Amino acid sequence: MKITTVDWLPVGLGVFCILVVTAFSSTPAAQYSAAQPAVAAAEIGSDAPQVTGKVYETTLDNGLKVLVKIDRRAPIVTSQVWYKVGSSDEHGGITGISHMLEHMMFKGSERLAPGEFSRIIAAQGGEENAFTGRDYTAYFQTLAADRLAIALELEAERMGHLALPPEEYVKELEVVKEERRLRTDDNPEALTFEQFNAVAYVASPYRIPIIGWAGDLESMTLDDVRTWYQRWYAPNNATLVVVGDVDPNTVFALAERTFGSLPAVSLTPTKPQPEPRQLGEKRLRVQTPAKSPYLLFGYKVPTLGETPDSWEPYALEMLAAVLDGGSSARFRRELIRNQRVAASANARYNAVVRLPGMILFSGIPAQEQTIAALEAAMLTEIERLRTEPVTETELERIRTQLIAEKVYEQDSVFYQAMVLGQFETVGIGWQRAESYVDQLAAITAQQIQQVANTYLIPEHRTRAVLDPLPLDEAAAAQLRSGEFVHVR
Amino acid sequence: MKITTVDWLPVGLGVFCILVVTAFSSTPAAQYSAAQPAVAAAEIGSDAPQVTGKVYETTLDNGLKVLVKIDRRAPIVTSQVWYKVGSSDEHGGITGISHMLEHMMFKGSERLAPGEFSRIIAAQGGEENAFTGRDYTAYFQTLAADRLAIALELEAERMGHLALPPEEYVKELEVVKEERRLRTDDNPEALTFEQFNAVAYVASPYRIPIIGWAGDLESMTLDDVRTWYQRWYAPNNATLVVVGDVDPNTVFALAERTFGSLPAVSLTPTKPQPEPRQLGEKRLRVQTPAKSPYLLFGYKVPTLGETPDSWEPYALEMLAAVLDGGSSARFRRELIRNQRVAASANARYNAVVRLPGMILFSGIPAQEQTIAALEAAMLTEIERLRTEPVTETELERIRTQLIAEKVYEQDSVFYQAMVLGQFETVGIGWQRAESYVDQLAAITAQQIQQVANTYLIPEHRTRAVLDPLPLDEAAAAQLRSGEFVHVR
Numbered sequence: 001m002k003i004t005t006v007d008w009l010p011v012g013l014g015v016f017c018i019l020v021v022t023a024f025s026s027t028p029a030a031q032y033s034a035a036q037p038a039v040a041a042a043e044i045g046s047d048a049p050q051v052t053g054k055v056y057e058t059t060l061d062n063g064l065k066v067l068v069k070i071d072r073r074a075p076i077v078t079s080q081v082w083y084k085v086g087s088s089d090e091h092g093g094i095t096g097i098s099h100m101l102e103h104m105m106f107k108g109s110e111r112l113a114p115g116e117f118s119r120i121i122a123a124q125g126g127e128e129n130a131f132t133g134r135d136y137t138a139y140f141q142t143l144a145a146d147r148l149a150i151a152l153e154l155e156a157e158r159m160g161h162l163a164l165p166p167e168e169y170v171k172e173l174e175v176v177k178e179e180r181r182l183r184t185d186d187n188p189e190a191l192t193f194e195q196f197n198a199v200a201y202v203a204s205p206y207r208i209p210i211i212g213w214a215g216d217l218e219s220m221t222l223d224d225v226r227t228w229y230q231r232w233y234a235p236n237n238a239t240l241v242v243v244g245d246v247d248p249n250t251v252f253a254l255a256e257r258t259f260g261s262l263p264a265v266s267l268t269p270t271k272p273q274p275e276p277r278q279l280g281e282k283r284l285r286v287q288t289p290a291k292s293p294y295l296l297f298g299y300k301v302p303t304l305g306e307t308p309d310s311w312e313p314y315a316l317e318m319l320a321a322v323l324d325g326g327s328s329a330r331f332r333r334e335l336i337r338n339q340r341v342a343a344s345a346n347a348r349y350n351a352v353v354r355l356p357g358m359i360l361f362s363g364i365p366a367q368e369q370t371i372a373a374l375e376a377a378m379l380t381e382i383e384r385l386r387t388e389p390v391t392e393t394e395l396e397r398i399r400t401q402l403i404a405e406k407v408y409e410q411d412s413v414f415y416q417a418m419v420l421g422q423f424e425t426v427g428i429g430w431q432r433a434e435s436y437v438d439q440l441a442a443i444t445a446q447q448i449q450q451v452a453n454t455y456l457i458p459e460h461r462t463r464a465v466l467d468p469l470p471l472d473e474a475a476a477a478q479l480r481s482g483e484f485v486h487v488r
Numbered sequence: 489m490k491i492t493t494v495d496w497l498p499v500g501l502g503v504f505c506i507l508v509v510t511a512f513s514s515t516p517a518a519q520y521s522a523a524q525p526a527v528a529a530a531e532i533g534s535d536a537p538q539v540t541g542k543v544y545e546t547t548l549d550n551g552l553k554v555l556v557k558i559d560r561r562a563p564i565v566t567s568q569v570w571y572k573v574g575s576s577d578e579h580g581g582i583t584g585i586s587h588m589l590e591h592m593m594f595k596g597s598e599r600l601a602p603g604e605f606s607r608i609i610a611a612q613g614g615e616e617n618a619f620t621g622r623d624y625t626a627y628f629q630t631l632a633a634d635r636l637a638i639a640l641e642l643e644a645e646r647m648g649h650l651a652l653p654p655e656e657y658v659k660e661l662e663v664v665k666e667e668r669r670l671r672t673d674d675n676p677e678a679l680t681f682e683q684f685n686a687v688a689y690v691a692s693p694y695r696i697p698i699i700g701w702a703g704d705l706e707s708m709t710l711d712d713v714r715t716w717y718q719r720w721y722a723p724n725n726a727t728l729v730v731v732g733d734v735d736p737n738t739v740f741a742l743a744e745r746t747f748g749s750l751p752a753v754s755l756t757p758t759k760p761q762p763e764p765r766q767l768g769e770k771r772l773r774v775q776t777p778a779k780s781p782y783l784l785f786g787y788k789v790p791t792l793g794e795t796p797d798s799w800e801p802y803a804l805e806m807l808a809a810v811l812d813g814g815s816s817a818r819f820r821r822e823l824i825r826n827q828r829v830a831a832s833a834n835a836r837y838n839a840v841v842r843l844p845g846m847i848l849f850s851g852i853p854a855q856e857q858t859i860a861a862l863e864a865a866m867l868t869e870i871e872r873l874r875t876e877p878v879t880e881t882e883l884e885r886i887r888t889q890l891i892a893e894k895v896y897e898q899d900s901v902f903y904q905a906m907v908l909g910q911f912e913t914v915g916i917g918w919q920r921a922e923s924y925v926d927q928l929a930a931i932t933a934q935q936i937q938q939v940a941n942t943y944l945i946p947e948h949r950t951r952a953v954l955d956p957l958p959l960d961e962a963a964a965a966q967l968r969s970g971e972f973v974h975v976r
Contacts, residue, residue, distance in 0.1 A: 091579035093759030271581030285768030
């Protein structure tokens with residue numbers, strides 16, 4: 001099973017990925033059903049025409065929101081339960097607890113033995129998994145469309161009646177610690193990202209690593225996890241998203257039958273913890289055994305979660321695409337092919353998050369090139385965005401490409417559900433997912449230049465350099481990195 | 489009333505102070521009663537001889553620890569109640585709450601109107617105040633020795649029966665926000681320290697500003713403060729320290745009569761949150777209107793709270809004194825008088841804290857000198873400590889001076905109580921306060937060199953520079969610094 005954490009984690013050669021899901025991949029581009037206005041549950045009678053691509057919505061009496069989107073291209077369905085809790089709801093001392101709870105959700109409930117959930121889904125020919133992000137924890141199954149009831153029954157069971165057996169907890173905590181070692185401590189770029197992130201934000205909970213600080217995993221208890229489960233796992237803190245060859249009214253009735261008896265809980269929202277304005281550049285160096293040096297820098301920027309009505313997040317996404325949207329984008333063309341200063345160079349920005357965020361730039365110098373040369377070349381490209389508007393030709397190419405990517409993502413039922421769940425859970429509202437592509441397409445060269453000038457300024461920059469120690473020191477340094485100076 | 493936060497806050501010309509207490513100051517040096525072995529309460533019969541300078545200890549059934557030290561030089565007494573809670577018990581979202589609760593402790597209890605506590609003490613000719621630190625919140629009164637009962641009755645009343653009136657809370661929160669503006673937001677060096685601290689530590693709760701992040705003060709509620717009070721303010725989380733012209737058995741009986749009926753609470757300790765090993769240097773720049781540039785850097789080091797049996801914290805304190813222990817110390821002699829590179833240059837280290845900490849170096853360049861020149865000169869002095877042992881003559885001078893300072897501090901009854909309260913509350917145990925001076929005196933030149941080589945290394949360094957914006961931009965920048973980029 002691949003249970004994963006989701007974030008702007010650098011993987012491989014400085015490529016960032018928003019989601020590490022190995023069970024699913026997009027099939028080649030197929031016809032995309034363009035966005036349609038949503039239809040409220042009340043409007044659909046049992047014999048109303050049900051339109052492919054529309055989103056149908058209802059909310060149960062206990063607060064569970066249910067979104068259904070019809071896609072009849074294949075007789076399958078994906079079911080996802082999104083909880084509005086992630087690492088940004090945590091705090092020092094219990095970091096990593098959302099992810100730990102995610103693991104425990106597979107370890108038995110009142111009527112299911114540990115692992116039985118996964119065995120049932122597999123026996124039904126389904127795929128299932130889960131992921132934890134900064135703003136959410138989500139669980140999903142993809143099955144033949146006539147098996148949806150099984151998934152919903154199982155999810156309702158673990159939403160209301162998780163067992164949390166102590167012997168499973170002890171084992172699973174070791175699994176999570178090992179996951180941390182593999183994915184962070186022994187991954188120099190991930191380690192650099194973790195430190196970068198904790199330095200860039202001083203007050204925002206986005207500074208918290210999703211996997212948790214190693215020291216917090218050491219002191220985590222089953223009681224902590226149970227408290228977290230009781231606090232956050234309830235129908236009024238969740239969204240059920242179902243996409244596939246289904247009938248909305250049948251799904252709503254099924255949701256009521258499976259989840260309807262679970263009680264709402266009284267929710268105490270996480271404190272906002274706004275990040276103070278950054279007053280000057282921050283820099284850090286991470287010295288650890290590694291094959292290549294690595295540069296990572298970022299600027300504080302707004303997101304749709306903070307300002308859902310603003311055009312700026314869309315402009316920032318377009319800006320990132322100008323630099324790193326495919327093979328003819330500026331970073332690849334200028335830095336890799338023309339100047340040969342970079343082995344890789346990336347720009348990444350995610351507008352669909354709950355709190356204000358960052359736009360990130362990362363790269364690995366080409367052979368015989370330095371971090372300083374790479375950084376200078378990247379900053380020149382950024383400066384160019386501030387002084388010259390992007391040409392209309394370039395912008396049109398980016399629009400076509402970026403929009404095509406977004407459309408391709410929508411090809412699988414999984415990604416369609418993913419987008420709805422994400423927009424809804426981070427507080428933007430799923431409706432905006434429908435207009436997202438249009439909003440991107442409407443961004444002008446002037447707007448891109450404007451966000452570059454407003455946000456890509458040195459005072460708001462944080463910059464990390466991974467400074468590789470020779471690999472022959474690896475053993476010694478790995479020993480060091482596994483210990484704390486300051487364990488109490 | 490001067491209610492204060494306690495920390496390594498830079499004040500004035502880069503001078504750090506551990507305690508801002510204006511109500512008290514040391515009188516000129518008087519005879520110091522050298523450390524004596526403690527006597528347990530059980531050992532003192534009512535007619536046992538009571539020795540000046542000894543510490544008498546008991547613990548009430550409800551868990552309140554009571555320490556009494558006799559000092560009969562004047563007919564006065566200081567009474568201090570130390571709670572084991574401070575900003576390092578807080579977390580993102582409720583930072584500043586210990587300090588806010590400290591303020592509310594003066595705003596009425598079951599039998600006392602807001603401000604009545606202070607009026608009673610003043611009417612009795614006493615002085616009183618309180619302070620909040622990273623590891624503790626403490627309240628004190630100094631009175632004529634025959635008025636001790638009044639102080640204890642009042643403290644017991646607010647330990648058990650705080651009123652927390654909503655209208656007082658609303659006013660006092662504004663007072664605290666104003667305190668933050670004056671002491672941090674409008675104080676460029678304090679602002680630099682706050683950012684430095686939040687960057688240097690990534691996981692340790694010592695990254696939290698005692699006054700609280702401005703955004704957390706905005707979202708703080710009276711319910712939060714009440715929960716904090718109920719969680720931490722109880723006899724089994726407190727130490728009563730009484731020093732002065734008193735009789736230990738009388739004090740114990742008085743403590744029993746005033747605090748004895750308060751119930752113990754079930755305490756959930758704060759998670760340890762160890763700081764991961766720092767893997768490389770971190771740097772930050774703070775650009776804000778200011779008169780002078782300012783350099784602040786520090787290295788992660790152990791403390792007595794973490795390793796009470798280690799000699800290293802004593803060696804680090806001696807090391808700081810070599811550089812900055814009076815007018816003939818190296819920083820002043822070399823950097824200010826000889827090289828004229830510094831207008832001020834300081835080294836500060838506090839061993840008596842609960843968690844691992846930092847040794848800090850700060851300075852302001854002399855006129856016509858740069859931050860770079862100052863930093864190079866300071867680093868040269870630090871490098872010298874790593875390569876050459878301190879001479880015996882120099883060490884002897886430092887011993888004499890440092891030890892004299894510690895002895896002078898013990899002159900007032902207030903400081904005697906302060907030292908006992910601090911050692912006890914941060915978990916080192918008050919007994920070690922008695923041997924502290926001897927431990928410092930025993931440190932050798934080799935031990936100083938050894939801690940310099942172990943801890944003062946670039947990989948563990950964090951460095952901040954205050955980069956003054958012209959003061960004519962002050963109005964605009966103050967506007968900026970008062971707002972959040974990221975308020976939700």
